[in-house]
Amino acid sequence: xxxxxxxxxxxxxxxxxxxxxxxxxxxxxxxxxxxKKTLNFTKEMAKEFYSAxxxxxxxxxxxxxITSGEVVVAIIERDxxxxxxxxxxxxxxxxxxxxxxxxxxxxxxxxxxxxxASDSSESFDKEVNVVF
Ligand code: CMP
Numbered sequence: 552x553x554x555x556x557x558x559x560x561x562x563x564x565x566x567x568x569x570x571x572x573x574x575x576x577x578x579x580x581x582x583x584x585x586x587k588k589t590l591n592f593t594k595e596m597a598k599e600f601y602s603a604x605x606x607x608x609x610x611x612x613x614x615x616x617i618t619s620g621e622v623v624v625a626i627i628e629r630d631x632x633x634x635x636x637x638x639x640x641x642x643x644x645x646x647x648x649x650x651x652x653x654x655x656x657x658x659x660x661x662x663x664x665x666x667x668a669s670d671s672s673e674s675f676d677k678e679v680n681v682v683f
Contacts, residue, residue, distance in 0.1 A: 554632040555585070556669045557678045558640075562620035563663035565589075570623050573653055573666060576639060577627050586683060587625040592618045600681045603674075609662070616662050624682045633675065636668045 558577070560570050574584060592600070597614040604610050627636070641652025645664055648655035658664040669675035 553583075553628045553630060554672070555626055555628045555675060556632040556636050557675050557682070558625050558627060558636065558669075559617075559667040559682075560623040560625075561663070561665055561667060562616065562622060563659055564657055564665040565621050565623060567657075569657055569665065573657070574623075574625065576653060577636070580629075580635065580639060582627040582629045582632065582636075585626045585628055587623065588683075589621050589623050590682065591621055594618055596681055600678060612662055626679065626683070633669060633672060637670065640666050640668050 560573050564570065564573060574587075578584065594614060597617045598605070601610065601613055601617070604613060607613075629635070639653060641648030641654040641658075643654070643664060644661045645654045645658025646661075648658060650656065653666050654664050657666075669678050
């Protein structure tokens with residue numbers, strides 16, 4: 552049965568005109584893009600979106616980066632969407648991400664890592680409410 556997940560093409564990738572290339576990787580893998588929009592995160596949205604990381608030393612940098620420019624958020628769906636999307640995006644740190652994954656191919660650093668994806672259905676439910 553089709554499952555939904557949320558992806559965010561982050562400011563570093565939007566600035567480098569990588570949105571279409573990134574979204575087409577999911578379409579080629581059989582995902583349907585059911586909702587998509589461009590937006591700028593406010594600080595309040597960013598803090599809520601990343602609240603699970605609020606005690607981490609990198610939290611301020613994370614909020615500052617995600618609010619630094621336009622992002623493209625999309626709800627994508629197919630069977631096993633959450634786990635397959637995590638495979639397609641690759642390791643959080645682009646230096647450790649395999650070639651052929653989005654972060655392996657496009658990510659610049661652990662902060663400027665080009666894409667976010669929900670890590671569970673529970674995260675998806677929360678994240679969707681912040682951005683849509
Ligand atoms: P994302 O998938 O958007 O979810 C949380 C983000 O925190 C993650 O991508 C990284 O960009 C960032 N992050 C995770 N670990 C670190 C770290 N050790 N240092 C800096 N940023 C990090």
